Amino acid sequence: MEKYLYLAVNLLTISFPLVRSFESRIRYASKWYALFPAIAITGLFFLIWDHWFTVMGVWEFNPRYILGIYFFELPLEEWLFFLTVPFACVFIYEVLIYFFPQDYFRSLGKPFVFIMIPALILLAVLNLDKWYTSVNFFVGAGMLLIHFLLFKDRLMGRFLFAYLVHLIPFFLANGVLTGGVTEEPVVIYNNAENLGIRIWTVPIEDSIYSMTLLLMNVSIFEWIRRPKTIQSLTS
Numbered sequence: 001m002e003k004y005l006y007l008a009v010n011l012l013t014i015s016f017p018l019v020r021s022f023e024s025r026i027r028y029a030s031k032w033y034a035l036f037p038a039i040a041i042t043g044l045f046f047l048i049w050d051h052w053f054t055v056m057g058v059w060e061f062n063p064r065y066i067l068g069i070y071f072f073e074l075p076l077e078e079w080l081f082f083l084t085v086p087f088a089c090v091f092i093y094e095v096l097i098y099f100f101p102q103d104y105f106r107s108l109g110k111p112f113v114f115i116m117i118p119a120l121i122l123l124a125v126l127n128l129d130k131w132y133t134s135v136n137f138f139v140g141a142g143m144l145l146i147h148f149l150l151f152k153d154r155l156m157g158r159f160l161f162a163y164l165v166h167l168i169p170f171f172l173a174n175g176v177l178t179g180g181v182t183e184e185p186v187v188i189y190n191n192a193e194n195l196g197i198r199i200w201t202v203p204i205e206d207s208i209y210s211m212t213l214l215l216m217n218v219s220i221f222e223w224i225r226r227p228k229t230i231q232s233l234t235s
Helices: 002-022 028-056 076-099 106-126 131-151 156-177 205-224 226-234
Strands: 059-061 187-189
Touching (some): 002 028, 002 076, 002 156, 028 059, 028 131, 076 156, 076 205, 106 131, 106 156, 131 156, 156 205, 205 226
Antiparallel strands (some): 059 187
């Protein structure tokens, strides 16, 4: 049964958001017209990145915990990851907007962007010899800049709230994938290509990778929905 582990993580990730997509308050299913293009565009970007790093040996996938079905050197479960995780994360984003209509983090949005962009660029430059660290931090800084140019600080507070909440399931799920509860990790990282700093068993870089993944999905999702987004921000 070990070979179903990564698949099980994907299914557990999407199960609750999918079941709750049709309830009358959040009405998540009614927003799929914007969600799935966001997932598709973001997924294409990340799958190209994922394939590149897999071929380069920045990380690899343990055959012990996957079905063994591959597309372009990536296991089926990794393809599903870029569907299930954004689906669940944007669900968190929408749920928090519904239950917390006041944007409590808006005042932190602009300082967060102005601090994180130079910090990420500096760390990337200082670690050009580490592929995961440098590319990840450069891309994260770039995504923050693009989002800020599109929306200024109007959505950043909402995003920050969702990002902080998502870190709880993120570390639980990623801890499973990085060997927190198994003899061997599902995803094996080449530590020569990262800082070697881990929270539980999760490389610190993964928190920025996840930030970029969520922010890109939210940005495209809200851009497609922009008339409704503008209306909600001004109401």
